[in-house]
Amino acid sequence: METDFEIIFDKLVYSCIFEKHRGNEEFIPDHFLGFQISGETHAFFDQGSMVVKENTVVFVKKNQLVRTIKYPSKNEKYQFISITLDRETLQQYALENEISADSRFSGSDKLFFKSNDFFSSYFASLIPYADKTKNASQKLADLKIREAIELLLQSSPDFKNILFDFSEPYKIDLEEFMNHNFMFNVSVDAFAKLTGRSLSGFKRDFKKIFHTTPKQWLKEKRLEEAHYLIKHQNKKPSDIYLDLGFENLSHFYYSFKQKFGVTTTEV
Incomplete structure (x- = not known):
């Protein structure tokens, strides 16, 4: 665009x-x-x-x-x-x-x-x-x-x-922050800065809390939210995929089928 x-x-x-x-x-x-x-x-x-x-x-x-x-x-x-x-x-x-x-x-x-x-x-x-x-x-x-x-x-x-507050951001509750902001399609580095951590510190703390990597968790969390919205709120994939952090619709369809074993129309 x-x-x-x-x-x-x-x-x-x-x-x-x-x-x-x-x-x-x-x-x-x-x-x-x-x-x-x-x-x-x-x-x-x-x-x-x-x-x-x-x-x-x-x-x-x-x-x-x-x-x-x-x-x-x-x-x-x-x-x-x-x-x-x-x-x-x-x-x-x-x-x-x-x-x-x-x-x-x-x-x-x-x-x-x-x-x-x-x-x-x-x-x-x-x-x-x-x-x-x-x-x-x-x-x-x-x-x-x-x-x-x-x-x-x-x-x-x-x-x-x-x-004129030049102090570094406080280290905030990572689990709460990620559960509120997972739909934003920004880099892992940005998530680290927003939670008051270095990239390595963010990945380390993330692993302790979620027992997986940030990228894998974000993908799973977004797909689970998509499944809920489509099944229980009758949302159309074309209306929600961008809001859930997916960059294109075809990738969303592929990821959805790969995770749930069914297409969005079969949910």
Whole structure:
């Protein structure tokens, strides 16, 4: 499938589509600040979902698993612009301004709000780069990232404890996390990072808990969920295979028959 987004400069991403589009699962390694120019984004994650409507600013914390569906409006194409707030830039900003987190942020993982004049003006200033009517130097790109940081801190002091928390993720309950997130089609390395482990530590802990490898467990778990949805909720394979982490329908059919000895229509 042709990509629906374009990297304008190092940390600025512009997404534009004309028809409804189901995005792939994404591991979000860095914080980002985004603005829904037109259309709307439906985002799904392990603890729920949210809808980002037109003229809404969204701040997404780092280390997230997200799946999206992008909807153009009736009269406009889908347009979303985002800027990444990477760790290196945030650390440099914190050093220069003698600022640090003084506690762990305990609020929502996803923060979104109606745009105010400051955010509207900020994102309006980025549109010319997305439209290719202006080119950004590296120095200007760095300034735009810093401007985003300033706006977030101005909007709420609590952002200090999000942006400048450089501690490593806590090691979380692996069994609970995997049972909530098995349907996300991301790498084993991403699962390791999200649970606060090195790749080798993740595989070692996984083996102790599930007595198999991550890849084999993920395949079995997804197929069992598919079997339940098809047999007990009358779901069509074509409607669920992507949501369960399978990349294509033919591979799903093959794996299902291999595991259960019957086709999806024979369940």
